[in-house]
Amino acid sequence: MSLTRTVLREQIRELLLERIIKGELRPGDRIVELQIAQELGTSQAPVREALRELQYLGFVEHEPYRGTRVRRVTEEELAEIYPVRAALEELAAREAARRLGGDVEGLEEEFEAMRQAADRESLHDLAVHDTAFHRRIVEAAGNRVLLDTWKTLRVEARVVVTALKTDVDLHELAELHRPLLEAIREGSPEKAGAALRRHFETLRTMMKRGERA
Numbered sequence: 001m002s003l004t005r006t007v008l009r010e011q012i013r014e015l016l017l018e019r020i021i022k023g024e025l026r027p028g029d030r031i032v033e034l035q036i037a038q039e040l041g042t043s044q045a046p047v048r049e050a051l052r053e054l055q056y057l058g059f060v061e062h063e064p065y066r067g068t069r070v071r072r073v074t075e076e077e078l079a080e081i082y083p084v085r086a087a088l089e090e091l092a093a094r095e096a097a098r099r100l101g102g103d104v105e106g107l108e109e110e111f112e113a114m115r116q117a118a119d120r121e122s123l124h125d126l127a128v129h130d131t132a133f134h135r136r137i138v139e140a141a142g143n144r145v146l147l148d149t150w151k152t153l154r155v156e157a158r159v160v161v162t163a164l165k166t167d168v169d170l171h172e173l174a175e176l177h178r179p180l181l182e183a184i185r186e187g188s189p190e191k192a193g194a195a196l197r198r199h200f201e202t203l204r205t206m207m208k209r210g211e212r213a
Contacts, residue, residue, distance in 0.1 A: 008042055013050035015040075016156075020059055020070055021124070027072035031060060057154050079204070081153060086200040088150050088194045089134060095141035097184045097192035104185045106136050111177050118170035126170055127159040133177055137184070141188060168206050 016036070019025040031051065034120035037044045051068050054060045061071040110133035138150045176199060183195035 008046035009049040009053070012036065012040065012042070012047055012203075013053050015202055016050060016054060022102045022134060024068050024164065027069045027070050031068045031070065033068075068072045081201050082204055085150075085155070086197060088146060089137060089200075090196045092138040092141040092143070092150070093180070093184060093196040094189035095143065095190040097187050097189045100143060100182075100184060100187070101142050102185055102187045104181060107133060107181050107184065110136065111174070111181055114174035114177065115171070118174045121170060123170065126174060130173070130177070132160050172206065173203075176206075 016025070016031065025031065033044045033047045033051065036047045040047075051060060051062070055062055055068070058073065058077065059071055060068050062068045110129045113129040114126050114133065117123075117129060134155060135150075138147050141147075180192075180195045180199050183191040186192075
């Protein structure tokens with residue numbers, strides 16, 4: 001029973017997050033537990049738990065007597081997440097370069113998938129593979145605490161929201177991963193760490209440029 005409820009909660013959370021990302025649920029829209037539960041044919045308990053997680057992640061907000069609504073994510077919040085990711089992933093990139101020994105086949109697959117998603121103009125698919133690319137790096141570091149902390153950032157959703165808010169070119173976003181891929185292929189922790197820092201510095205520059213456009 002516990003396992004089933006956990007799976008339901010995760011499925012509902014991902015469904016609602018996808019609707020928020022795609023704009024089917026917009027900032028200020030109310031999310032009613034009972035309606036979601038009836039739509040999905042489940043009880044309200046896993047819906048309530050999913051909404052609590054989304055509130056913790058900053059995508060919805062709950063007010064007494066007003067219920068739960070989709071929260072507007074600001075550019076400032078998006079900007080704040082990148083120094084945290086950069087610090088975590090710089091450590092991960094250094095360890096990954098050391099441990100992978102030049103075997104970057106998995107990273108190459110995700111990089112190519114990002115380029116193909118950009119060709120299709122599919123922001124959602126690009127975000128999925130962008131996230132998978134970075135997750136492979138973090139997983140390769142072999143540090144469970146690092147991976148668990150990284151997961152809490154909900155990177156995929158942040159990638160999508162960032163791109164939507166700043167109108168970042170998808171091909172440019174995909175190609176941004178090439179230097180990082182090459183640095184890890186070389187197997188140098190120093191080069192991989194430096195490439196990771198430049199990756200996020202360039203991304204932040206792209207975000208600022210998009211905000212002014």
